[in-house]
Amino acid sequence: MDAQVLTGGFSDPAIQAASAFRAVMEAMARPGTIFPITGAVPPAPLSPAAGAVLLTLCDADTSVYLAGAMDCKAVRTWLAFHTGASVVGPAVADFAVGAWDDLGALSQYPVGTSEYPDRSTTLVIELAEMNATGATLAGPGIQTTAQFSLPDVKSFQANNQLFPLGLDFIFTSGDDVAALPRSTQVS
Amino acid sequence: MTQTSDYNFAYLDEQTKRMIRRAILKGLAIPGYQVPFASREMPMPYGWGTGGVQVSAAVLRPEDTFKVIDQGADDTTNAVSIRTFFERTAGIETTTTTGDATVIQTRHRIPEEPLSEGQILVYQVPIPEPLRFLEPRESETRKMHSLEEYGLMHVKLYEDISRHGHIATSYAYPVKVEGRYVMDPSPIPKFDNPKLGDMAAIQLFGAGREQRIYALPPYTNAVSLDFEDHPFEASKADHPCGLCGAEDSYLDEVIIDDDGTRMYVCSDTDYCEGRRAAGFVGAMAQAGDGEILTTQRELEITA
Ligand SMILES: [Zn+2]
Numbered sequence: 001m002d003a004q005v006l007t008g009g010f011s012d013p014a015i016q017a018a019s020a021f022r023a024v025m026e027a028m029a030r031p032g033t034i035f036p037i038t039g040a041v042p043p044a045p046l047s048p049a050a051g052a053v054l055l056t057l058c059d060a061d062t063s064v065y066l067a068g069a070m071d072c073k074a075v076r077t078w079l080a081f082h083t084g085a086s087v088v089g090p091a092v093a094d095f096a097v098g099a100w101d102d103l104g105a106l107s108q109y110p111v112g113t114s115e116y117p118d119r120s121t122t123l124v125i126e127l128a129e130m131n132a133t134g135a136t137l138a139g140p141g142i143q144t145t146a147q148f149s150l151p152d153v154k155s156f157q158a159n160n161q162l163f164p165l166g167l168d169f170i171f172t173s174g175d176d177v178a179a180l181p182r183s184t185q186v187s
Numbered sequence: 188m189t190q191t192s193d194y195n196f197a198y199l200d201e202q203t204k205r206m207i208r209r210a211i212l213k214g215l216a217i218p219g220y221q222v223p224f225a226s227r228e229m230p231m232p233y234g235w236g237t238g239g240v241q242v243s244a245a246v247l248r249p250e251d252t253f254k255v256i257d258q259g260a261d262d263t264t265n266a267v268s269i270r271t272f273f274e275r276t277a278g279i280e281t282t283t284t285t286g287d288a289t290v291i292q293t294r295h296r297i298p299e300e301p302l303s304e305g306q307i308l309v310y311q312v313p314i315p316e317p318l319r320f321l322e323p324r325e326s327e328t329r330k331m332h333s334l335e336e337y338g339l340m341h342v343k344l345y346e347d348i349s350r351h352g353h354i355a356t357s358y359a360y361p362v363k364v365e366g367r368y369v370m371d372p373s374p375i376p377k378f379d380n381p382k383l384g385d386m387a388a389i390q391l392f393g394a395g396r397e398q399r400i401y402a403l404p405p406y407t408n409a410v411s412l413d414f415e416d417h418p419f420e421a422s423k424a425d426h427p428c429g430l431c432g433a434e435d436s437y438l439d440e441v442i443i444d445d446d447g448t449r450m451y452v453c454s455d456t457d458y459c460e461g462r463r464a465a466g467f468v469g470a471m472a473q474a475g476d477g478e479i480l481t482t483q484r485e486l487e488i489t490a
Contacts, residue, residue: 014196141404181216
């Protein structure tokens with residue numbers, strides 16, 4: 001195995017995963033707010049932030065869809081070595097990771113069932129950059145409104161219409177993470 | 188690498204923590220919905236809040252400051268043992284001061300002092316299903332939630348009114364979250380219900396025996412069920428605290444001597460101590476006897 005596969009995981013897994021999780025949890029609890037997340041050095045094209053999210057949430061009990069350029073040998077091998085997660089297609093994925101344009105139509109991902117709305121995909125969307133401008137967000141976790149540079153508006157509005165079913169989104173860019181749960185109204 | 192020494196940081200193994208963390212994220216994404224999770228055996232009995240302990244274990248970081256309250260008090264056997272458990276397994280700092288804590292695990296109360304962003308409140312939940320007393324079958328309550336079939340719940344509350352003239356439910360009073368899921372806030376007094384909604388802190392609920400996790404993100408709408416002709420009332424004993432004189436806090440009634448003399452004191456011990464330290468004195472507190480009274484109160488609550 002080449003060296004890059006063996007390295008780039010958490011050097012202190014329990015502690016770094018605990019910190020990374022808190023960043024992801026705060027992000028999911030406060031839609032559109034950007035938090036730093038560190039500890040992972042994954043192979044390109046995965047960002048450090050996306051790598052940390054995958055290390056924190058994925059293991060042999062979860063499946064991951066690698067969209068577009070993410071579906072490469074370096075990422076597959078790194079993910080398998082550090083998490084044990086299986087790589088699957090979008091229709092059965094617990095997590096999906098990729099650039100917005102590569103992730104394709106949201107309708108191909110499971111949105112949960114009326115009795116188990118939690119049985120849905122969480123999409124990890126790599127953004128070239130993110131900031132607090134763009135679409136207006138409102139709903140649980142947001143005191144009044146928030147602004148966030150969503151890659152699209154209509155798709156997220158349609159997803160919110162499915163509530164309590166729907167997809168949840170984690171955005172990653174460099175060392176930053178933000179999120180948009182299905183409960184957020186987008187305009 | 189320090190994997191060996193840190194592998195069981197906060198007691199639980201990493202795979203279990205990941206499973207709980209995934210459930211917490213789903214709970215935050217679907218406020219009020221009960222996410223199933225595979226509860227683990229913890230080195231304490233179920234009645235001691237194993238659900239809350241597992242949630243705390245999944246969210247704690249080494250730099251956190253942890254507080255545990257049991258019916259508002261930091262010093263009960265239950266609270267002390269959970270605090271010690273995490274001091275030992277996670278090496279974290281603990282506190283009894285509400286404002287200094289980043290993670291607060293609670294049984295049956297919400298602190299009087301408003302919580303802020305950056306704080307996390309973890310509830311120990313015995314029975315997460317608000318519809319359980321109407322329908323014992325899990326398959327049926329799950330269907331009722333999916334169809335928003337909450338009529339029976341209103342009927343039960345209304346029966347209270349016809350029987351007692353008011354809604355007699357005073358603990359675990361159900362709330363509707365964001366107009367969608369009816370949620371059991373755990374057996375907090377209904378006095379605490381107005382604090383559930385629009386709270387700045389993250390609220391996480393863990394039920395160990397029943398294997399459910401649910402959540403309220405900050406600034407989430409949580410409305411106590413009521414009726415136009417019988418609006419919800421966050422009632423409490425109509426007394427000031429005997430020790431600190433507070434008129435806005437939830438009170439416990441305690442017996443303070445062998446003659447059965449009663450007094451009302453803040454159930455939130457940190458709140459009460461903070462007020463007394465700031466110079467507030469209740470009608471039944473004389474300088475110097477506060478400590479004795481506190482001890483008596485513990486005996487009463489433990490009994
Ligand atoms: Zn008091």
